[in-house]
Amino acid sequence: MDLARLQPNTFTSRLCEHPPEVLWPVLSDPRLLPDLSSELQAVHLSTDVVERGTVFTGDQLRGERRWTTTSTVTGFEPPAFFEWTVGDLSHPVSRWSFLVDREAGVTTVTHRVVLCGGPSPIGDRIAAHPDEAEAIVVERLLVLRDRMGVTLDGLLGLVDAR
Numbered sequence: 001m002d003l004a005r006l007q008p009n010t011f012t013s014r015l016c017e018h019p020p021e022v023l024w025p026v027l028s029d030p031r032l033l034p035d036l037s038s039e040l041q042a043v044h045l046s047t048d049v050v051e052r053g054t055v056f057t058g059d060q061l062r063g064e065r066r067w068t069t070t071s072t073v074t075g076f077e078p079p080a081f082f083e084w085t086v087g088d089l090s091h092p093v094s095r096w097s098f099l100v101d102r103e104a105g106v107t108t109v110t111h112r113v114v115l116c117g118g119p120s121p122i123g124d125r126i127a128a129h130p131d132e133a134e135a136i137v138v139e140r141l142l143v144l145r146d147r148m149g150v151t152l153d154g155l156l157g158l159v160d161a162r
Contacts, residue, residue: 001126001130001134001137002117003115003116003117003122003137004091004116004118007115007116008114008115008141009112009115010112010141010142010144010145010148011110011111011112011148012110012149012152013108013109014108014109014149014152014153014156015106015107015108016106016109016156017106017107018156019102019107020079020080020100020101020107021079022159022162023079023100023155023159024079024082024100026155026158027100027155028050028076028082028098030043030045030050030056030058031043031045032155032158033058033151034058035154036150036151036155037147037150037151038147038150039147040059041059043057043058043059044056044057050073050076051073051076052075054073055070055072055073056071056073057069057070057071062121065121069086069087070086071084071087072084072089074089074095080099080100080101081097081098081099081100082097082098083096083097083098084096084097085116086118087116087118087119087120088118091116091117091118092116092117093115093117093119094113094114094116094118094120095114096111096112096113097110097111097112097113098110098111099112109155109156111149111151111152112148113141113148115137115141122136122137122140
């Protein structure tokens, strides 16, 4: 299975009453994500300002496996779109984003991930079990979608508490 060509992805959305300008400071701050994630343990920014091109590292933990990822902010369009790409930009592991859309007083916040085929544990699993590639990808996307829902709920909760 060629993840780079297929770009498998998943997303989840939530509705809220907050305008995009109120959501933006929370959605565009990756330092808030570790408190809402079972896998991402810490984020370290290369600078105090988050903008297109900002690089940050993420300390990850899944089971007993620990690793660090390097991400680059690749989409920054306040207050509607925030995206970061994990790994080498020429051959990324994944792309994550938040998209905010407001219509008729209701805001939709969508959290999306695209698996891009760069070096990763899922790529290693597919290489070791090519006959199970589709099931491996589907399983991972389902887990990611569930976790993204938890993240979105947590981020919206932070906005509600402000």
